[in-house]
Amino acid sequence: MKILAIESSCDETSAAVVEGRIVLSNIIATQIAEHRIYGGVVPEIASRRHTEAISHVCDEALKQAGITYSDIDAVAVTFAPGLIGALLVGVNFAKGLALSLGVPLIPVHHLRSHIAANYIAHPDLEPPFLCLLVSGGNTVLAEVTDYTSFKIIGGTRDDAAGECFDKTARCLGLEYPGGVTLDKIATVADFKKYPLPYPKSGGGEYDFSFSGLKTAVINTVHNARQKGEEIDIPVLCATIRERVCDMLIDNTFKAAESLRYKKIAVAGGVSANSELRCRMDTECKKRGFELFYPPLKYCGDNAAMVGAQAIFEYESGNMAGTELNATATLPIDYR
Numbered sequence: 001m002k003i004l005a006i007e008s009s010c011d012e013t014s015a016a017v018v019e020g021r022i023v024l025s026n027i028i029a030t031q032i033a034e035h036r037i038y039g040g041v042v043p044e045i046a047s048r049r050h051t052e053a054i055s056h057v058c059d060e061a062l063k064q065a066g067i068t069y070s071d072i073d074a075v076a077v078t079f080a081p082g083l084i085g086a087l088l089v090g091v092n093f094a095k096g097l098a099l100s101l102g103v104p105l106i107p108v109h110h111l112r113s114h115i116a117a118n119y120i121a122h123p124d125l126e127p128p129f130l131c132l133l134v135s136g137g138n139t140v141l142a143e144v145t146d147y148t149s150f151k152i153i154g155g156t157r158d159d160a161a162g163e164c165f166d167k168t169a170r171c172l173g174l175e176y177p178g179g180v181t182l183d184k185i186a187t188v189a190d191f192k193k194y195p196l197p198y199p200k201s202g203g204g205e206y207d208f209s210f211s212g213l214k215t216a217v218i219n220t221v222h223n224a225r226q227k228g229e230e231i232d233i234p235v236l237c238a239t240i241r242e243r244v245c246d247m248l249i250d251n252t253f254k255a256a257e258s259l260r261y262k263k264i265a266v267a268g269g270v271s272a273n274s275e276l277r278c279r280m281d282t283e284c285k286k287r288g289f290e291l292f293y294p295p296l297k298y299c300g301d302n303a304a305m306v307g308a309q310a311i312f313e314y315e316s317g318n319m320a321g322t323e324l325n326a327t328a329t330l331p332i333d334y335r
Contacts, residue, residue: 001073001314002065004058004097005307008090009082009110010137011035011046012300013053017065017072018307021119025064026297026304029053036176040166047085054093061303069101076106076310078113079320080327081137087326095322106310107320110301111138111332112150114267116309117294117302125292130261132252133332134276135268136162136179139248141206141255142332144265147312150333153259154206154251161244162270164210168217168240172233183273186238193232194220194239198246206251213243245276253283265292272299 002024007014016026031049035041062068077094079087098105115131127147133140139161141154159167162179169178174185199212217240224231256264266280271293284291298305313319 001311002067002071003074003076003106003307003310004061004072005076005108005303005310006054006058006090006094007078007113007301007303007306008050008054008086009078010086010301011041011049012302013050013057014301014303015054015057015061016303016307017061017067018304018310020311021123021308023120023304023307024066025061026302027057027060027064028302029057032177039170039176041083043083043085046083047089050086050089054089058093058097072101072103074098074104074106074310074314075101076108076306076313078110078306079107079324080109080330082110082326082328084326084328087328091324091326095324099322104314104319105321105324106313107318107324108306108309108313109330109332109334111140111268112148113305113309115144115265116312117267117298117305118265118292119308120298120304121294122292125263125265128261129263129265129292130252130256130259131265131267132248133268134161134248134266134270136160136166136270138268139208139210140332141251143259143261147309148316148318152331152333153255154204154208156208156210157201157203158209158211159214161208161210161248162268164214164244165240165270167214169237171218171221172231172236179270179273182237183241183275185234186241186275187234189239189242190235191239194236196220196239196243198243206255208247208251210244210247213240241273241275245273245279248276249279249283252280253287256289262288263290263292267294269300272296
């Protein structure tokens with residue numbers, strides 16, 4: 001079954017042709033250079049650029065796959081969560097395309113797609129497993145009990161981990177996308193030089209809280225500048241990165257051991273973070289766990305991961321018609 005998948009939840013317009021776990025093509029039109037001017041994503045600009053790019057990326061995806069629209073068996077699209085204007089572009093285009101081709105329309109949740117990026121890279125990965133899903137907008141710890149069945153056991157009470165990286169990077173004057181830049185220039189952490197807190201969540205046992213850390217970094221930077229002191233940016237970046245990874249890793253392994261999971265997956269844009277990957281790998285080897293994470297090219301937003309999840313949504317009977325609408329917020333375990 002060949003699925004044309006479409007992704008437009010934020011600032012990447014992407015289309016892919018996927019057959020099961022095999023990616024036949026994956027085209028991405030990025031807007032990073034334009035949003036860099038503003039230090040972050042401008043929703044209105046993102047929506048306009050999706051409108052301009054979506055038809056072209058779909059054509060290119062089919063061309064790269066060596067097929068035509070008549071060869072498509074279904075159209076899949078990210079419908080939630082994300083920037084509402086950006087989502088609407090993809091959803092409306094997908095609805096029109098599926099209707100004109102006379103093929104099923106498959107709505108796909110963005111976070112489920114990120115988990116499915118692991119299915120592309122690891123053909124042997126099957127539920128159940130524990131997944132740490134970390135991105136600029138979401139930080140979720142979930143049990144993946146089946147391909148379309150999820151149980152949230154932990155999540156952020158405030159900022160997402162990626163948001164913490166991005167906003168502290170912006171405070172330091174780093175180039176957008178901040179989290180990526182922070183990871184690249186980080187050297188060695190020094191908590192004596194920059195004693196950052198380890199915020200505790202007032203929620204569930206496996207919940208996260210990053211707003212206190214973000215505030216501590218901003219205050220550290222502002223205080224130094226007010227005193228005319230120079231900030232050791234590479235060291236502070238490393239200290240921020242280590243503290244965020246401390247919180248993510250501690251809760252993940254606490255949950256894995258308590259719930260007796262031996263398979264752990266990491267997904268989302270922050271799964272590309274070099275320290276998170278290295279430390280997760282070290283800890284899993286030490287504890288005898290299996291670790292799965294996507295190749296770097298599938299960590300960020302892309303349509304291949306949408307297509308990878310779409311087949312499971314289709315098999316479970318999750319299809320939509322012209323009534324499908326975009327949704328800005330929706331938990332991964334929606335029914």
